[in-house]
Amino acid sequence: MDPVDAVRHDASSLYKFIDSVILPCALKTHFSYTSPSLEFFEFISKLGLATMRHVADLSRELDSSLFAANPVDFKLRAQELATLRYSWFDLHEYVKPAADAHTLESPVALVSAMTARLRNLAGFESARFAIVHTSDLNYFQLQSNYVRQLALKISMIVAGAPAFPVDLAIVGLPYSQSRAIFLNTLLAHEMGHFSFQKKDERRRFSGPLATIFGKYPVTGFSNPDVARCLGLVLRWLEEVYCDLFALRLAGPAFAYAFIELFALTRSRPSVEFSASHPADALRLREQTRLLQTSSDPWWPSMQITPNHYTDLLSETLTRGDSEFSYKNAAGGDVEQVALACFFEMLDEPRRALQDIFGEFDPEVRPFSDQCKAVMDYLSFGVVPSRLIIDEAAITPSETTLLNAAYGFYLNDMNSLLDRLSKVDRDCIQCRAYWAERIEMLIAKALEDVTTDGYTLKIPY
Amino acid sequence: MTDTSESGSRYLSLALSARSVMASLRPVANGAPVAPELDRSLHELLKELQWGTEGSYVNHLGTSGSIPSFEEVSTFVDITRQFGAQNLRMAFETLLGDGATREQDKSAWQLIEFFGAVESQALDQYASCLQARMG
Numbered sequence: 007m008d009p010v011d012a013v014r015h016d017a018s019s020l021y022k023f024i025d026s027v028i029l030p031c032a033l034k035t036h037f038s039y040t041s042p043s044l045e046f047f048e049f050i051s052k053l054g055l056a057t058m059r060h061v062a063d064l065s066r067e068l069d070s071s072l073f074a075a076n077p078v079d080f081k082l083r084a085q086e087l088a089t090l091r092y093s094w095f096d097l098h099e100y101v102k103p104a105a106d107a108h109t110l111e112s113p114v115a116l117v118s119a120m121t122a123r124l125r126n127l128a129g130f131e132s133a134r135f136a137i138v139h140t141s142d143l144n145y146f147q148l149q150s151n152y153v154r155q156l157a158l159k160i161s162m163i164v165a166g167a168p169a170f171p172v173d174l175a176i177v178g179l180p181y182s183q184s185r186a187i188f189l190n191t192l193l194a195h196e197m198g199h200f201s202f203q204k205k206d207e208r209r210r211f212s213g214p215l216a217t218i219f220g221k222y223p224v225t226g227f228s229n230p231d232v233a234r235c236l237g238l239v240l241r242w243l244e245e246v247y248c249d250l251f252a253l254r255l256a257g258p259a260f261a262y263a264f265i266e267l268f269a270l271t272r273s274r275p276s277v278e279f280s281a282s283h284p285a286d287a288l289r290l291r292e293q294t295r296l297l298q299t300s301s302d303p304w305w306p307s308m309q310i311t312p313n314h315y316t317d318l319l320s321e322t323l324t325r326g327d328s329e330f331s332y333k334n335a336a337g338g339d340v341e342q343v344a345l346a347c348f349f350e351m352l353d354e355p356r357r358a359l360q361d362i363f364g365e366f367d368p369e370v371r372p373f374s375d376q377c378k379a380v381m382d383y384l385s386f387g388v389v390p391s392r393l394i395i396d397e398a399a400i401t402p403s404e405t406t407l408l409n410a411a412y413g414f415y416l417n418d419m420n421s422l423l424d425r426l427s428k429v430d431r432d433c434i435q436c437r438a439y440w441a442e443r444i445e446m447l448i449a450k451a452l453e454d455v456t457t458d459g460y461t462l463k464i465p466y
Numbered sequence: 467m468t469d470t471s472e473s474g475s476r477y478l479s480l481a482l483s484a485r486s487v488m489a490s491l492r493p494v495a496n497g498a499p500v501a502p503e504l505d506r507s508l509h510e511l512l513k514e515l516q517w518g519t520e521g522s523y524v525n526h527l528g529t530s531g532s533i534p535s536f537e538e539v540s541t542f543v544d545i546t547r548q549f550g551a552q553n554l555r556m557a558f559e560t561l562l563g564d565g566a567t568r569e570q571d572k573s574a575w576q577l578i579e580f581f582g583a584v585e586s587q588a589l590d591q592y593a594s595c596l597q598a599r600m601g
Contacts, residue, residue, distance in 0.1 A: 078579070082578065082582040085586060085589070088589050089478075089481045089482060089485050089589060092478055092589065092592055092593075092596075156475075159479060159486070162486040162489075163485050163489055208533075212527070212532055215533070216524055219524055220524050228543070229523055229539050229543060230539045230543055232523060232527070233533065233538070236527070240533060280469065282469050
């Protein structure tokens with residue numbers, strides 16, 4: 007085939023592909039979306055149109071005269087079609103899932119509540135989150151920052167490409183959990199990834215890490231070995247950072263959701279690190295350390311509702327660093343050195359988060375004072391948006407509501423079930439049904455405290 | 467997403483970076499001066515080429531404040547081997563120096579080919595990761 011014609015074919019194929027990817031962004035449906043989602047759709051549409059124009063221009067430039075004059079350059083320039091196609095492969099993964107996550111299929115009240123709390127922090131005043139669905143049940147496998155990085159890189163080669171909206175982030179949740187409240191507390195971890203990138207924490211950690219790494223006798227390491235080793239440490243540190251970020255943002259409810267997702271009360275938390283994540287047992291240990299030993303710890307308040315989750319958290323503290331290993335048994339020196347460096351750097355995420363959240367957590371005291379009242383309301387099936395404590399009316403914070411409700415769900419469901427006729431404590435269907443109702447009550451309460459009458463304070 | 471998926475993302479990111487540098491080098495290959503931003507990027511890459519292994523490389527990473535990914539480093543090492551580190555160093559130095567325009571043009575073309583090879587290998591690796599993901 008004539009090489010120029012072959013390029014035209016490939017260019018038109020890519021053009022058609024991008025057109026179909028951006029189609030869900032342009033379709034007008036009867037669903038309603040939060041404004042960050044609409045912003046994301048608009049961005050993708052504009053990026054798609056700019057890329058399509060760019061592809062058409064590139065195809066025109068790759069003509070027979072260029073091929074005759076410099077076939078090597080012709081081939082190199084045509085290679086861009088593959089780079090763009092693969093880029094749109096990856097963007098493809100986010101567009102339809104974002105379209106599926108309309109307001110009826112998203113935990114809007116929860117995301118709104120967590121966003122409201124985040125926006126009180128310096129530097130996050132305009133943070134906002136578009137939600138995408140995923141078929142993967144594991145929240146922790148999503149690459150929340152990837153879309154922004156990818157869009158940035160595409161805009162460097164596509165003329166007229168729009169800039170990714172500042173402070174817009176993407177968070178993903180399993181499609182099946184779209185209306186859940188408790189498990190979706192894990193979204194706070196995804197918000198941590200946004201913070202990690204926004205605050206350029208990778209750069210902050212890189213200097214000290216290189217210094218620590220330099221102390222190890224690694225004479226046999228090639229440059230790729232060094233990069234792999236340091237890359238492992240940085241990825242693990244980022245995950246610990248995001249866990250602790252989530253705890254600071256959402257309170258112990260995040261730790262409860264983490265345990266619930268992985269059924270860690272019924273299976274021994276793993277002590278093996280993978281290429282992307284530290285061991286579950288280590289992650290729980292670090293969460294417990296923060297809950298117990300920060301300047302204003304949550305732990306004493308968590309004892310209002312002690313449960314088998316808090317027992318598990320306590321147990322993880324007995325784990326020493328030497329009990330952890332890399333999951334690949336064949337892992338060699340690179341993994342060993344990475345683990346050693348990681349443990350030396352382990353206090354860095356906590357220090358970085360103290361710079362963002364401050365030393366004291368202002369949510370601990372109100373939770374301690376109001377937790378019992380919220381639980382009492384829930385035990386009567388009442389939405390706890392407004393509490394009467396000692397004859398005074400109090401509006402609880404989002405964090406108090408979420409954590410008190412999770413505590414109730416873990417420890418005090420019997421008080422509700424006992425009030426209901428024809429419901430037995432051992433009826434699992436009843437328990438599951440009423441647990442879902444508790445999530446609905448708390449979703450309503452979150453909506454009440456983050457909205458001003460009928461108008462949402464946060465543009466959702 | 468899996469580890470393979472994350473690795474694939476990093477290869478794609480590298481391919482896009484290489485493409486961006488190629489786009490900046492093209493005007494230089496046709497006689498235009500090196501733009502300040504490209505000049506900075508090329509100086510950084512030249513430094514990478516000058517580091518051997520071990521200590522000096524780690525010190526460089528510590529002072530640069532950013533640690534490149536394994537995917538990035540291993541691809542650069544492979545392609546540098548193919549082109550010859552000495553040849554590349556000369557191409558970078560000629561382009562960044564005050565040499566004759568014709569020599570600079572030639573060096574720019576040489577580097578376009580180098581970054582084209584980086585992009586190509588990164589795309590191959592991305593495709594492998596994609597296939598692994600799809601099973």
